[in-house]
Amino acid sequence: MKILVLLKETPDTETKIKISGDKMSFDETGYKYIISPYDEYAIEEALKLKDKDAGTEVVVCTFGPETAKERMIKALAMGADRGILVSNKGCERADSVAVAKLLAAVIKAENPDLVFGGKQAIDKDDSQTISMTAEFLDWPHINVATKFTLEGKRALVERSVEGGQVEVYDVALPFILGADKTINSPRYASLPGIMKAKKKPLDIKSPSDFGHAPDTMMANSTVTAASFDYPPAKPPGKIFKGEDVAVMVGKVAKLLRDEAKVI
Amino acid sequence: MKVLVYIDQREGKIKSIAWEALTLAHTMAGSSAQVAAVLVGDAVGGSAGEIAGWGADAVFVADHASLKNFNVMSYAKAVGSAVDTFKPDLIIAGATPMGRELLPRLVARFSAGILTDVTSLKASGDKLSATKPMYSGKCIGNMEMKKGKLNIVSIRPNVFAAKKCGEGSASVQSIAADGFADERLKTVEIRKGKSERPDLTEASVIVSGGRSVGSADNFKIIFECADAIGATVGASRAAVDAGYATHDMQVGQTGKTVNPNLYIACGISGAIQHMAGMRSSKVIVAINTDPEAPIFTIADYGIVADLFEAVPKLTEEFKKMMG
Numbered sequence: 001m002k003i004l005v006l007l008k009e010t011p012d013t014e015t016k017i018k019i020s021g022d023k024m025s026f027d028e029t030g031y032k033y034i035i036s037p038y039d040e041y042a043i044e045e046a047l048k049l050k051d052k053d054a055g056t057e058v059v060v061c062t063f064g065p066e067t068a069k070e071r072m073i074k075a076l077a078m079g080a081d082r083g084i085l086v087s088n089k090g091c092e093r094a095d096s097v098a099v100a101k102l103l104a105a106v107i108k109a110e111n112p113d114l115v116f117g118g119k120q121a122i123d124k125d126d127s128q129t130i131s132m133t134a135e136f137l138d139w140p141h142i143n144v145a146t147k148f149t150l151e152g153k154r155a156l157v158e159r160s161v162e163g164g165q166v167e168v169y170d171v172a173l174p175f176i177l178g179a180d181k182t183i184n185s186p187r188y189a190s191l192p193g194i195m196k197a198k199k200k201p202l203d204i205k206s207p208s209d210f211g212h213a214p215d216t217m218m219a220n221s222t223v224t225a226a227s228f229d230y231p232p233a234k235p236p237g238k239i240f241k242g243e244d245v246a247v248m249v250g251k252v253a254k255l256l257r258d259e260a261k262v263i
Numbered sequence: 264m265k266v267l268v269y270i271d272q273r274e275g276k277i278k279s280i281a282w283e284a285l286t287l288a289h290t291m292a293g294s295s296a297q298v299a300a301v302l303v304g305d306a307v308g309g310s311a312g313e314i315a316g317w318g319a320d321a322v323f324v325a326d327h328a329s330l331k332n333f334n335v336m337s338y339a340k341a342v343g344s345a346v347d348t349f350k351p352d353l354i355i356a357g358a359t360p361m362g363r364e365l366l367p368r369l370v371a372r373f374s375a376g377i378l379t380d381v382t383s384l385k386a387s388g389d390k391l392s393a394t395k396p397m398y399s400g401k402c403i404g405n406m407e408m409k410k411g412k413l414n415i416v417s418i419r420p421n422v423f424a425a426k427k428c429g430e431g432s433a434s435v436q437s438i439a440a441d442g443f444a445d446e447r448l449k450t451v452e453i454r455k456g457k458s459e460r461p462d463l464t465e466a467s468v469i470v471s472g473g474r475s476v477g478s479a480d481n482f483k484i485i486f487e488c489a490d491a492i493g494a495t496v497g498a499s500r501a502a503v504d505a506g507y508a509t510h511d512m513q514v515g516q517t518g519k520t521v522n523p524n525l526y527i528a529c530g531i532s533g534a535i536q537h538m539a540g541m542r543s544s545k546v547i548v549a550i551n552t553d554p555e556a557p558i559f560t561i562a563d564y565g566i567v568a569d570l571f572e573a574v575p576k577l578t579e580e581f582k583k584m585m586g
Contacts, residue, residue, distance in 0.1 A: 011398070013516045013517060013535070013536040014534070014535050014536060015398075015535070016401075016535060017398050017401040017402045019402060037517050038517075095376070096377065097370060097371070097374075097375075097376065097377065100367075100371065122398070122399065122516055122517065123397065123398060124397050124404075125379075125380065125396070125397060125398070125399060125520070126379045126380075127363050127379060128363070128366070128367035128370070128377060128379050129367075130367075131335070131363075131364055131365075131366075131367035131368050132367035132368070132370055132371045132377075133371075134368070135339075135367065135368040135370075135371030135372055136371045139447075140335075140336055140445065140447045140448040141335070142335075142448075143363070143364055144360065144364075156451070159360075160511065161333075161360035161361070162273075162359065162360055162461075162462035162464065162465060163456040163458060163460075163461065163462045164456025164457055164458050164462070164511055165273075165453060165454065165455060165456045166453070166454040166456075167332070167333065167450060167452075167453050167454075168450070168451040168452045168453070168454065169334075169448060169449065169450055169451060170448075170449045170451050171447065171448050171449070172446070172447040172448070175447070175448075181510050181513075181517060181518075182510045182511075222376040222408060222409040222412065223376045223377065223378060223406060223407070223408050223409075224406070224407050225404045225405065225406055225407075226392075226405045226406065226407050227405045228397075228402050228403065228404055228405065229402065229403045229405065230401075230402060230403070231396070231400060231401075231402070231403055231542060231543065234542075234561055234563070237547070237559070237561075237562045237563040237564055237565055238563070238564050238565070239554070239559055239562065239564075239565035239566075239567065240564075240565065240566050240567065241554055241565075241566075241567035241568075242567070245566070245568045245569075245572045245573050245576060246576050248566045248567075248568060248573070249566060249568075249573055249576040249577050249580055250576075250580060252548060252564045252566055252577070253577060253580035253581065253584065255564055256525070256546070256548070256564065257584055260525075260546045260563065260564075262468070262524050262525040262545070262546050263492060263525070263581065263584055263585075
């Protein structure tokens with residue numbers, strides 16, 4: 001069996017986002033980069049299948065800057081077999097539709113039995129690549145998956161939705177799964193794993209290798225970010241301290257009712 | 264502009280996000296003659312009149328036993344059929360678990376543009392302009408979509424106003440829905456949640472606990488406070504990682520982004536990733552022993568006190584007020 005895992009490099013969750021002076025981009029000085037956390041669950045879910053059947057091949061794939069190589073090496077150190085980094089040079093600002101089309105082309109070329117990814121990347125928070133890529137392939141997909149059980153050529157997948165409800169699906173391979181946090185606990189890379197990762201194949205490709213030239217991807221993109229802003233600053237609040245707790249609580253409760261009118 | 268609204272329903276009950284989407288559709292379209300809605304489910308046809316009261320001129324209904332439970336493959340076909348007939352310029356739905364799963368498939372099917380989870384939307388010249396929180400709300404993207412092709416937008420719940428408008432009558436067009444089921448993806452069952460409370464992403468009031476709550480047992484005082492005002496309970500990542508609360512309760516960058524009218528943070532210091540997920544709450548109350556805790560910088564009201572002392576007292580005050 002062959003599993004393709006889609007991953008994305010994002011800034012660490014503790015990163016303070018700095019917008020550049022012209023508001024058109026970000027000042028990324030001092031940023032620490034990680035594999036987008038949900039994608040780590042996708043890697044782990046693939047490696048769990050490899051643990052059961054050593055014949056399983058796990059290929060990790062990213063579309064991003066060449067610096068994302070470090071993230072690919074981490075995935076290889078966790079246990080993936082090889083990596084494909086599709087460079088975003090010349091199409092850094094391609095929209096999500098153009099990127100999903102490209103990913104569908106990579107998946108077609110690799111022809112895996114299953115594709116795993118995270119439910120969303122924690123930069124744009126779009127949560128749309130999984131479903132869009134699946135539609136381009138005419139495959140089923142299940143996003144926000146919290147449980148995956150392979151049963152031959154089909155799988156049982158649970159998906160968590162609002163109010164703690166769980167949808168249970170019976171789905172035919174091949175399909176794309178978007179992993180949520182509770183699906184597993186990702187392993188750490190072992191020292192031997194880290195040593196081995198350096199020797200594992202990691203191909204750097206261009207979108208053109210999959211029939212999507214960077215300039216065409218840009219030309220086909222119709223959704224763009226014109227600028228960025230910080231969320232509006234809040235005026236300082238009314239903070240009570242040093243008084244009797246019951247008095248402070250009473251004041252805040254009254255303010256919530258009479259001033260904020262939310263109780 | 265012709266606007267099609269996807270009506271989000273579970274078990275026949277239409278979600279308030281649908282009214283928010285219809286109100287926005289009416290603003291974008293300029294008149295109700297340009298607004299249609301699409302409703303998918305089993306035995307849902309009776310809701311068409313209700314939808315008309317919110318400004319839809321036409322309601323496309325795909326009503327079929329096979330559509331009882333949400334299934335992205337069959338639902339995408341049903342909505343796609345309404346798109347084929349109505350030929351909208353814009354589709355609006357809620358950025359809910361259903362909307363988020365469904366819309367990107369329509370994007371791929373109709374070569375559309377997409378923006379997810381927007382907090383404002385307007386037409387200007389040959390573009391649609393929208394704001395969209397990124398990095399869980401650490402920054403806002405001012406986005407543009409080219410007009411002249413189908414655009415698909417999901418809106419963040421609880422941001423856009425819902426206002427009834429229109430004549431209250433609509434032409435109902437049924438969509439022939441046999442054959443939408445896809446053998447490759449079958450919904451086996453829908454397991455009900457244990458909680459009767461709204462989901463965090465839809466809640467209008469949230470009471471959240473942090474690591475200083477100290478144990479899963481101690482979370483009881485957070486639940487009691489939430490009970491007093493009908494709130495949903497949230498938790499910080501630290502509390503979830505420590506096992507005091509479950510992941511579906513986590514608010515923040517690797518949990519849920521929330522947008523309630525009132526957010527009460529108990530013993531939460533305010534890590535960047537937590538504040539990213541809740542800072543757009545309309546009113547924020549912080550209770551923390553540390554007056555320097557970052558959470559106080561975004562709080563409307565703060566109490567510097569031990570949560571074990573303050574929270575039960577707040578619960579009592581709320582109970583008195585709610586009578």
